[in-house]
Amino acid sequence: MDRNRSGWGDGVFDALVALALLVIGLFGTAPAGLNQGVGTGRATYPLVVVAAIALAVRRRWPLATLAVVTAAATAYLVLGYPYGPILLSFFVAVYTVAAYRPLRAAAVACGLALAVLLLHVFVGVRSLGLLGLMPAAAWVVVPFAVGTTVRLGRESAARNRVDEARRLADAERLRVAREVHDVVGHGLAAIHMQAEIALHLLAKRPEQAEAALTAISRTSKEALDELRVTLTVVRRDEPVDERAPAPGLAQLPQLRERLAGAGVPVTVEVDGEPRALPVAVDLAAYRVVQEALTNVLRHAGPATATVRLRYAPTEVTVEVTDTGRGAVALPGGTAGYGLAGMRERVTALGGSFTAGPASAGGFRVYATLPLEEAT
Numbered sequence: 038m039d040r041n042r043s044g045w046g047d048g049v050f051d052a053l054v055a056l057a058l059l060v061i062g063l064f065g066t067a068p069a070g071l072n073q074g075v076g077t078g079r080a081t082y083p084l085v086v087v088a089a090i091a092l093a094v095r096r097r098w099p100l101a102t103l104a105v106v107t108a109a110a111t112a113y114l115v116l117g118y119p120y121g122p123i124l125l126s127f128f129v130a131v132y133t134v135a136a137y138r139p140l141r142a143a144a145v146a147c148g149l150a151l152a153v154l155l156l157h158v159f160v161g162v163r164s165l166g167l168l169g170l171m172p173a174a175a176w177v178v179v180p181f182a183v184g185t186t187v188r189l190g191r192e193s194a195a196r197n198r199v200d201e202a203r204r205l206a207d208a209e210r211l212r213v214a215r216e217v218h219d220v221v222g223h224g225l226a227a228i229h230m231q232a233e234i235a236l237h238l239l240a241k242r243p244e245q246a247e248a249a250l251t252a253i254s255r256t257s258k259e260a261l262d263e264l265r266v267t268l269t270v271v272r273r274d275e276p277v278d279e280r281a282p283a284p285g286l287a288q289l290p291q292l293r294e295r296l297a298g299a300g301v302p303v304t305v306e307v308d309g310e311p312r313a314l315p316v317a318v319d320l321a322a323y324r325v326v327q328e329a330l331t332n333v334l335r336h337a338g339p340a341t342a343t344v345r346l347r348y349a350p351t352e353v354t355v356e357v358t359d360t361g362r363g364a365v366a367l368p369g370g371t372a373g374y375g376l377a378g379m380r381e382r383v384t385a386l387g388g389s390f391t392a393g394p395a396s397a398g399g400f401r402v403y404a405t406l407p408l409e410e411a412t
Contacts, residue, residue: 052093054129059089062122069121077118084113088126095133100146106130107150114157127154128180135184136191143185151177211381284327285319286311286346292327293344301334302341309348318406321382322346322355325390328375329357329402337361337400352388352407359399379404 062085070077088109095102110127114120131150135143155173293303314322326344333342340361347354376392379402383390388406395401 047096048093051095054095055089055091055093058092058122058126058129059086061125062086062089065122066119070119073119075117075119078116080116081113081118084109084118085121085123085126088113088123092126092129092133095130096137099130099134099137100142103130103134103146103150107153111153111156114154115160124176127176131177132180132184132187135181136187137184140185140188143181147177147181285316285323286314286326287319288323289326289344292323292330296330296334296342299334300339301330301337303330304341304343306343306345307348308346311346311348314353315408317386318353318408321386321388322353322404322406324382325355325379325402325404326357328379332375332400332402333357333359333361340399351409352405355402355404355406357402358395361399376402 063082066081066085067077088106091102091105091109106127107130110123113123127150131147134146138146151174154177155170158170158173289305293305296303313319330342330344333340337359338361340359342357342359345354345356345358347356379392380390383404383406386406388404390402390404392402393400
């Protein structure tokens, strides 16, 4: 629909250009002849009209338009009529070929047009000889250079749009991968721990194993619900369930309860007056806490964790510490996707992020998220 509208607009513009050059040719040719002391003839205005009218389809058929205009302009000059507005039509035709056709095809076509146009320099009624080559060549070289520059600029802009679209798509894929990693990783870690507890208690204390299995059921349902919300936001063609809460710090109580069921007691401390945060900041803060606690569950061993939130006028800080065994070396010496994902979330919002062994033992994750840049 937009392409058709654009093509219709281009056609109207080209028709207006043809009409303008037609008017200029009809009313400007005679004065040009008087200034040069050259008269007009019976074929003067028909050739001017043909050259101008052909431009109405210049972008649809640029090569055919150039051929018609070149033939009309060459016949006009060979007959000895004055240099005048018909050359403007020739100028526009050459420019159009250079701007809308591939460079090689445009160069060949414009070179042929120049060769034909130069016939009047040698065989015309007003033959100018070699002195007429430069002025005649300028009517091809200049519009060809302008048209080529415009085409290259347009192609560069198109490439930039494609690159930007690709960059945005890559960023979106990374964001989705990070969201899925956080949601699924946390849920599976909690389920794994609860399943280990259930297997350990099943033979000796089945009533407690039942509680662990119930926690597994609840944790899996919550993880699936959160994953569904995340994927629904990505698949924008599907309606979002308004009843499903968006992930944020308001869900810390459920997260703490989930970790407690998996055997990791979590204490939450809040400094300052809690308030509504920008959506991006709220989500990033929650994901930092979620991933940090998931790492505690996976790597810290028997441990407790403390989450500290501090609300300041211009920022919110998140600190997660544990009493576990501290940093665990991963295969290959990598820092793991979790820490990298947290750092990317925070720095993307203009914040700062640190993670490493805590001074009192265990591990510490600390993030600062500015509020001004995110609003």
